[in-house]
Amino acid sequence: MPARSSKTLTASAAAALVARGTTVMVGGFGLVGKPLTLVDALLGNDDAHELTVISNNLGEPGRGLGALLCEGRIRKAVGSFFTSNPDAVAAHAAGELEVELLPQGTLAEAIRAGGAGIGAFYVRTAVGTRLADGRELREIDGVPHLLQHALRADVALVRAARADALGNLVYDKTARNFNPDMASAARTVIAEVDEIVEVGALAPGEVVTPHLFVDHLVLAGVAA
């Protein structure tokens, strides 16, 4: 028996929380752990344009974030691996998509830091590479490090397996990936889940994202 939760929204009502020109974090590694119901619902929000998207990838051609990209709604992408979507490569070549590329670990840590109230940090990754161009370099204990600012977003769209009615989240296997980090790093956090269960049905020790991080819940696969 599905539980009722005051945090539950329809996908379209959740998508309406994404305003023009805002920054949106989208969880997932490729399409695994990607909140596809929410991403598809963004297509129905006529205000969701000129977005900055923070996500490891930009979907696949025409799927997931790839569909938003095709409609020209993404102004800038921040992530680690966009070459898996040829449309992203073409949009960048045409000057229609600004890209900020970060090593995957730096991306994940910048999001974690954003959610943890850390302004910036120093990291060894990418020192001496082209990704260090124009970045502040600082020696720490004799080892060069790069300055990396934390990342935060207006809205985070994350994917979990189950939520309880309070918004506690548990994840399924490698579909966890960036989702718990992103769930901590945005002003408004919307979690797409397969199931919402009664409070108490999740063992406290299995909760990965405690409910205080989560503002809204949306059932996966339910478009309206």
Added chain:
Amino acid sequence: MSVAETIARRVAPQLADGEVANLGIGIPTLVADHLPPGRAVVLQTENGMLGVGPTPTGAAVDPNLVNAGKLPVSELAGASYFSSSASFAMIRGGHVDVAVLGALQVDERGRIANWSVPGRPILGVGGAMDLLVGARRVIVATTHLTKAGEPKLVRACSFPLSAERRVDLVVTEHATFAVDDVDGLTLIELADGTSFEWLCEHTAADFAVARALRRAGA
């Protein structure tokens, strides 16, 4: 056996029992299939799993259970899942014993280029740079030549470097090179069927030759 499998089979014995290893996309992933019997290597994948098991078949394929190459995998007893930031804390924090990575080029100091090609936009880096700074040991598993037949082991990389840190071992289908700070590349093993002359002709980097140069079955 394909060239990729030949390389994977040459790399596999380099992983020690009980080590935690991260295998990159492509040829490195195949190393798991060629581990000597009884050698338990714990595989970490940067999308958030420790204890990666073999490729599943049929109904055992789970769309939520993949490796960093987005290929289906299985979970072994003792496996765990974690977030991306925790995964890279393991990698960057020196908790992964060995990374096996592919390479576009290797310079004669053992530094690699494996993420970007000149003249093409820089749009993908993934976790390679993190593994290069954080893994305790790095092994390169690569074909000796590019698809166009050019040497991948070169004096200086014309492609952008992935890190300043040198790797520890370079394994191709033809040869194995150890790497150190003094001599750079040192040839330690020639594959059966590869002549020293062929190797010299098809290696653009200078390299030393170990006194105890081994011959190995390809």
